[in-house]
Amino acid sequence: MITCYVVDDERHALEVLSRYIQNTPGLLLIGAEENPLQALDAIASGQLTADITFLDVDMPQLSGVDLAGLINSRTTVVFTTAYPDYAYQAFEKNAVDFLLKPISYERFLKGITKVKESLQPRQAIPAVEQNDGxxxxxxxxxxxxxxxxxxxxxxxxxxxxxxxxxxxxxxxxxxxxxxxxxxxxxxxxxxxxxxxxxxxxxxxxxxxxxxxxxxxxxxxxxxxxxxxxxxxxxxxxxxxxxxxx
The missing domain is CATH 2.40.50.1020 (LytTr DNA-binding domain)
Structure with missing residues (x-):
């Protein structure tokens, strides 16, 4: 089960992605947050741990790009935005994908496939260590x-x-x-x-x-x-x- 967290100050966009996650087998929605500062606190403190974090790029107080720079060692980041000009900044922060709003379910699924591929090498490393007990x-x-x-x-x-x-x-x-x-x-x-x-x-x-x-x-x-x-x-x-x- 791949755990997912959504951070977006726009309620409608938050609800759309949350619904996509809930309707997709193998994904588990563990949180949805409109306030990026609250999201940072939850992730940095370890209170919330997600395999994938969907981040809106353009948010007040703390942009998705800046937030990604603070959390991308703890979670896989997928950016969402209505502005394609942010794509370069997004991939500078090691984002796995960049979803342009409005996001179709088909495009969402393609993004999930990319994330799964990116997670496989990570999961293979601990597997060797786990054998040691x-x-x-x-x-x-x-x-x-x-x-x-x-x-x-x-x-x-x-x-x-x-x-x-x-x-x-x-x-x-x-x-x-x-x-x-x-x-x-x-x-x-x-x-x-x-x-x-x-x-x-x-x-x-x-x-x-x-x-x-x-x-x-x-x-x-x-x-x-x-x-x-x-x-x-x-x-x-x-x-x-x-x-x-």
Whole structure:
């Protein structure tokens, strides 16, 4: 599932792109924001992590081009605008695509195809590291690096500009975004269940309502936009009776 975020100060354009995303299999809309400063805060703090961020170029307070320069290390940027003259500036910021308004659904899908192609090399790099079953992180203690074994992780929590990795024995804080950590964890064992939480699936004990209880006793909230994906994973492992009443 490719997560998407839309930033546009024009409400109609925001609604059109949001609808396109919601109607496209394999895409998940995790947020839509009219204020670029609010969007910057959400992404920079790690509260929101999107595979793709659709940015309107011409916005007050902070232009899409300037915003892209601040976040393009954390997300793949696709620009949207009614002004073709911005194309050169857009690609200077490493945007994968440039969608000219009004955006047709067909053109939107072509853009998604380009994004998928650009994401493949990125996803191939962590795959090698995932086979090792661990990574090292730099902690908030100067000069200290800690090895983190995947099997020991209970959950990962976003903490403004940092993330906290909870293991059975300690809490480790490091200056990384949720997206950066998520890319290095095997998708078969870890799932994003909330904008601020990633859980280790083998440690999930119960799921009830919007709460996930882990075998460690920790309770993690489940966000509504992540609920379907998590329940699909559970359903794949659900023991079902073949008896007919």
């Amino acid at each position: 661990y990574f090292f992180i730099k902690t908030d203690v100067k000069g200290k690096f800690v090895r983190v074994n995947f099997e020991e992780i209970s959950y990962v929590e976003a903490m403004q500009n940092y993330v906290r990795i909870q293991t059975a024995t300690e809490k480790l804080t490091t200056y990384l975004s949720m997206k950066e950590v998520e890319e290095h964890l095997p998708a078969t064992d870890f799932a994003r269940v909330h904008k601020s939480f990633i859980v280790h699936l083998p440690k999930v004990k119960t799921v009830e309502g919007n709460q996930i209880v882990l075998s460690t006793g920790n309770v993690v909230p489940m966000g509504s936009s992540y609920r379907t994906a998590l329940l699909d994973m559970i359903n794949a492992k659900l023991l079902k009776s073949k008896r007919v009443n």
